[in-house]
Amino acid sequence: MQKAAIIGGGVIGAGWAARFLLHGWQVHFYDPSPAALEVVNRVVKTAARWVPEIYDHLPPRGELIIAPTLAEAVAEAEWIQESVPERLPIKHATLAEIQAACSVGAVIGSSTSGFMPSELQQDALRPEQILVAHPYNPVYLLPIVECVPSSVNTAAVTDRAMSLLTKIGMKPVLLKAEVPAHVGDRLLEALWREALWLIKDGVATTEQIDDIMTHGFGLRWAQKGLFETYRVAGGTAGMRHFLEQFGPCLQWPWTKLMDVPDLDDQLISRIVEQSDAQAAGRSVSELEAERDANLVALLKALRTENAAAGAFLNQLAITGD
Ligand SMILES: NC(=O)c1ccc[n+]([C@@H]2O[C@H](COP(=O)([O-])OP(=O)(O)OC[C@H]3O[C@@H](n4cnc5c(N)ncnc54)[C@H](O)[C@@H]3O)[C@@H](O)[C@H]2O)c1
Known part of the structure; x- marks a missing residue:
């Protein structure tokens, strides 16, 4: 063994x-x-x-x-x-x-x-x-x-x-090169910073931000990632059209990414209170159980579609690895 x-x-x-x-x-x-x-x-x-x-x-x-x-x-x-x-x-x-x-x-x-x-x-x-x-x-x-x-x-x-x-x-x-936080955590950090600003600036609550992800682009990401999602968003003209269409937005105030919100007591308390309200009494173990059941259901669905992580699992099943 x-x-x-x-x-x-x-x-x-x-x-x-x-x-x-x-x-x-x-x-x-x-x-x-x-x-x-x-x-x-x-x-x-x-x-x-x-x-x-x-x-x-x-x-x-x-x-x-x-x-x-x-x-x-x-x-x-x-x-x-x-x-x-x-x-x-x-x-x-x-x-x-x-x-x-x-x-x-x-x-x-x-x-x-x-x-x-x-x-x-x-x-x-x-x-x-x-x-x-x-x-x-x-x-x-x-x-x-x-x-x-x-x-x-x-x-x-x-x-x-x-x-x-x-x-x-x-x-x-x-990865092709080493860089602090590798790839996934760099992407997550960018999203996390924006989310902290949106809460600090009173634009949305923790629950609203999670709803926007789980009912929208989060569903897309699990099966098409970022670049294929945007390729499709470009319509039949594809990626070039998408880049031309949304390229100018990169110069507009769509992000506060380079500024880090001060994680002071007030912001921490606001996030904790909103997150407690969102959890509605569910323990971390209960949330983990919900997460695992949902992940398994998603992976099974992706296996049926032979897409993304489901295609990977299907390939393992064929090769017997
Ligand atoms: N939590 C995440 O989502 C996550 C995801 C990916 C990677 N990581 C990374 O994984 C690592 C561990 O993170 P975690 O979230 O499991 O932390 P954790 O605090 O839950 O666990 C760390 C464990 O290390 C033990 N420990 C401390 N000193 C030790 C020693 N000298 N020898 C052996 N064990 C020792 C502690 O008792 C503890 O059980 C970190 O480098 C973290 O960045 C975390």
């Missing part, structure tokens, strides 16, 4: 543990917090409920081993996924501990949302062994993972990373 080590088991690490486990790997899990065990058990249970609904060829479930030390977790692992808090000193200390104990041939993926691989590799024992493998939450259901090497990672390491990630049902996208 192939062995993975999961270092740091919060929301993301537990999601990785569940993904590896349900794709047949032996998972060595390490997190110093006593609370982590409950988190990983809960996430694995949830994942086991949903993952078989979207993957046709799951191998027998692997084994979850709770490691007493980080060194024991990584000792014989083929893949090591670091998911500790997003603080560079913590990442550096953890990566140093990992490299002191892991095999030279292991791949070390970092879940970092924002750090570039070259930042993670600073002062590392074997920098070429570390790259970014940035997933999205929930890791056990969403196939995408951004694979980001720096200039010191060899093609052999990135090829191996891409191949291993594919084996656990993921669609790795190998």
